[in-house]
Amino acid sequence: MSIKSRSAAVQLSQRALGIAQQPIADLMARALANPQLISLAAGFVDQQTLPNEATQGALESIFADPQQARAALQYGTTPGYPPLREALLDRFLQCERLTAEQAHLSVEQVVVAAGSNALLHLVGEVLFDPGDIVLCAAPTYLVYLGTVSTHGAQAIGVTTDEHGIQPEALDEQLADLARSGQLPRVKAVYVVSYFDNPCGVSLPADRRIQLIEICRRWSVEHRIYLIEDAAYRELRYDGDDLPSIRHFDDAGDTVVTTGTFSKSFSPGIRVGWALLPPALVGPVCEHKANIDFGSPNLMQHLMARVLEMGLLDGHIERLRDGYRTKLQTMLDAADELLAPIEEIDWIRPSGGLYVWARLPESIRTGPSGKLFDRAVAEGVLYVPGEYFYPPAGMPTAYNTIRLSFGVQPCESIRLGIEALARAIEQTA
Numbered sequence: 001m002s003i004k005s006r007s008a009a010v011q012l013s014q015r016a017l018g019i020a021q022q023p024i025a026d027l028m029a030r031a032l033a034n035p036q037l038i039s040l041a042a043g044f045v046d047q048q049t050l051p052n053e054a055t056q057g058a059l060e061s062i063f064a065d066p067q068q069a070r071a072a073l074q075y076g077t078t079p080g081y082p083p084l085r086e087a088l089l090d091r092f093l094q095c096e097r098l099t100a101e102q103a104h105l106s107v108e109q110v111v112v113a114a115g116s117n118a119l120l121h122l123v124g125e126v127l128f129d130p131g132d133i134v135l136c137a138a139p140t141y142l143v144y145l146g147t148v149s150t151h152g153a154q155a156i157g158v159t160t161d162e163h164g165i166q167p168e169a170l171d172e173q174l175a176d177l178a179r180s181g182q183l184p185r186v187k188a189v190y191v192v193s194y195f196d197n198p199c200g201v202s203l204p205a206d207r208r209i210q211l212i213e214i215c216r217r218w219s220v221e222h223r224i225y226l227i228e229d230a231a232y233r234e235l236r237y238d239g240d241d242l243p244s245i246r247h248f249d250d251a252g253d254t255v256v257t258t259g260t261f262s263k264s265f266s267p268g269i270r271v272g273w274a275l276l277p278p279a280l281v282g283p284v285c286e287h288k289a290n291i292d293f294g295s296p297n298l299m300q301h302l303m304a305r306v307l308e309m310g311l312l313d314g315h316i317e318r319l320r321d322g323y324r325t326k327l328q329t330m331l332d333a334a335d336e337l338l339a340p341i342e343e344i345d346w347i348r349p350s351g352g353l354y355v356w357a358r359l360p361e362s363i364r365t366g367p368s369g370k371l372f373d374r375a376v377a378e379g380v381l382y383v384p385g386e387y388f389y390p391p392a393g394m395p396t397a398y399n400t401i402r403l404s405f406g407v408q409p410c411e412s413i414r415l416g417i418e419a420l421a422r423a424i425e426q427t428a
């Protein structure tokens with residue numbers, strides 16, 4: 001008997017139907033389609049600095065011991081490779097100058113996954129129901145906005161300045177939500193605490209403390225978590241390291257901190273981690289067990305060996321030297337070529353991978369405006385700032401752009417800014 005095939009309609013889940021395509025995908029396609037274009041859009045790390053030798057050395061060291069090699073090639077455990085989690089905890093405590101007791105942290109609270117995005121997603125999965133609210137800086141990391149909407153939750157943007165999210169504005173937003181009876185829907189506040197994506201700004205210590213106090217004070221019916229995305233902590237080109245937001249969470253019950261080796265070592269290895277409050281460890285791990293029952297074990301062994309062999313810190317120093325020069329090149333070019341244009345300014349970051357610029361009010365930077373196509377015609381690609389704004393709350397500034405200095409060599413950064421200046425002059 002033969003089974004006749006019928007062309008039945010595909011019935012996707014409501015969740016899949018609700019997922020919007022990341023707008024940046026179209027930009028990446030344009031960059032790939034036109035190799036002449038200088039892309040100041042992609043937030044990739046510098047290809048030339050990727051750690052071939054360190055990675056090879058660490059892998060050789062693992063494979064020199066057949067037992068170690070087999071352990072690395074076997075499945076791991078859901079929360080991650082214990083020696084890596086121990087090493088991450090030690091590094092964090094060292095950075096913070098805290099003991100495990102002072103930080104209310106144990107190795108059980110350190111969970112490792114294939115990138116910090118995966119952990120941000122998992123935390124959302126266990127916290128957000130459809131209709132819940134997440135308060136974010138406006139603008140903020142656009143992939144996280146996609147994560148929030150994937151969960152059916154709503155991101156609301158809070159006023160942000162050159163020092164990050166404004167605590168007073170967050171407090172007011174929460175008061176407004178309480179007045180309109182929506183406080184029970186608020187589950188979390190999300191911030192990128194160091195050299196954020198897209199603005200390159202870091203929250204000063206006093207704001208870090210205020211954010212925790214505000215989350216605690218408004219945790220009336222349930223806890224409002226403060227999700228601290230520390231993806232760019234290591235990419236600091238000037239000044240001293242700041243204590244994390246987690247540092248100030250003296251009860252250890254409010255802040256979720258995520259970190260990653262994607263920026264400081266290699267996104268291809270893709271190992272990230274979260275420091276979770278005790279109440280979230282069980283739910284996150286149970287959920288993770290249903291998805292992957294453990295992230296790629298070889299990559300975790302590799303990063304543990306990289307740390308053990310002391311290969312990370314030297315690499316970070318080299319990265320800092322390279323990126324510092326690139327950032328300076330972009331800022332110098334902007335000072336020379338963009339500053340003469342009226343009503344244009346930009347933030348001068350001291351770390352990260354991005355420069356955020358505000359153009360004249362009359363210029364819309366999105367693909368439907370005039371600047372975007374002119375910039376492409378002049379040979380440069382940027383990311384329109386509108387993509388980084390949450391769909392509600394703080395209004396979108398349509399005249400903004402994000403410029404990345406990580407990928408291009410210095411000569412191209414300068415040529416890219418020259419092309420951008422020409423495109424703006426033709427549009428203004």
Ligand SMILES: Cc1ncc(COP(=O)(O)O)c(C=O)c1O
Binds near residue numbers: 117196229231
């Ligand atoms: C703010 C921010 N958080 C997280 C990530 C993702 O990092 P990972 O590779 O660890 O998933 C990125 C990547 O660009 C980022 O910009």
